[in-house]
Amino acid sequence: MRDLNPLQPCDGFNLPISANIKAEARMDIVCRGLWSDMQASFMDVRVFHPNAPSYLKMPITNLYKQHQNQKKLAYMRRVQEVEQGSFTPLVFSTSGGFAGEVGKVLERAARKICDRHKESYAETMSFIREKTRFSLLRSTLVALRGTKRRVVPVSVEDVDFRDRVSREREYESMTVCG
Numbered sequence: 001m002r003d004l005n006p007l008q009p010c011d012g013f014n015l016p017i018s019a020n021i022k023a024e025a026r027m028d029i030v031c032r033g034l035w036s037d038m039q040a041s042f043m044d045v046r047v048f049h050p051n052a053p054s055y056l057k058m059p060i061t062n063l064y065k066q067h068q069n070q071k072k073l074a075y076m077r078r079v080q081e082v083e084q085g086s087f088t089p090l091v092f093s094t095s096g097g098f099a100g101e102v103g104k105v106l107e108r109a110a111r112k113i114c115d116r117h118k119e120s121y122a123e124t125m126s127f128i129r130e131k132t133r134f135s136l137l138r139s140t141l142v143a144l145r146g147t148k149r150r151v152v153p154v155s156v157e158d159v160d161f162r163d164r165v166s167r168e169r170e171y172e173s174m175t176v177c178g
Contacts, residue, residue, distance in 0.1 A: 005030045005042075010082045018073040025078070029090070034108055040085035043105065044071055047136065049094045064099035067091040092136060106132065 005027040015021060027042040034041040046067050050060055058066075071089030079087035091099035110125040117124075 007042075007078065008082050010078055013078075013081055015077050015081070016073070019078050020074040021078070025075075027075070027079075034105070034112070035086050040083060042075070042079045042083060042085050042087045043090050044075055044087075045090045045092070046071060047092045047094060047140070050097075051095070060093070060097065063093070064091055064097075068099050068101060094140075096133075 007025045007027065009023060010019075010021050028045045029043040031041050031043075032038055048063065048067055049055070050063055055063055068089045068091050071091070072087070075089075076087045079085050088101050088105055089099070090102050090105065092102065106125065106128055110121060110128055113119060113124050113128075114121050
């Protein structure tokens with residue numbers, strides 16, 4: 001399998017001991033223009049189980065902060081100095097919650113899509129949250145049992161939000177009437 005989001009080599013950079021300096025280091029998500037025009041935004045995903053025995057005595061807000069900080073220690077400086085981009089850790093829990101920075105990314109992406117496609121913010125945000133939840137669920141299932149099919153990435157440019165919303169409304173009207 002081809003590595004889609006590898007990081008550049010970081011030889012010659014003075015990075016902290018906590019930084020991930022491995023040659024095979026990669027990001028889960030890379031996009032341009034999320035936070036500023038033409039700047040690459042790097043995101044790495046972590047999903048944790050808040051009901052694990054080692055986490056039971058910690059408040060959930062502390063768990064999110066702990067996981068965000070671990071990701072930042074591993075990647076933030078490398079991304080800023082080597083890649084000249086921004087880094088955002090995307091931390092989710094298996095109970096369905098997410099860290100504050102995830103919310104900021106989702107809101108920013110929704111605003112960008114709304115501005116570009118002249119769509120409703122509420123409908124766009126609903127769509128993004130739904131896709132995020134199903135992607136996490138699918139990833140969990142694949143991790144548990146493996147995949148039998150080739151995964152084809154979908155671009156935001158390929159999604160027709162108006163068509164999706166009209167199909168959902170049609171479905172809702174059928175279920176209400178029937």
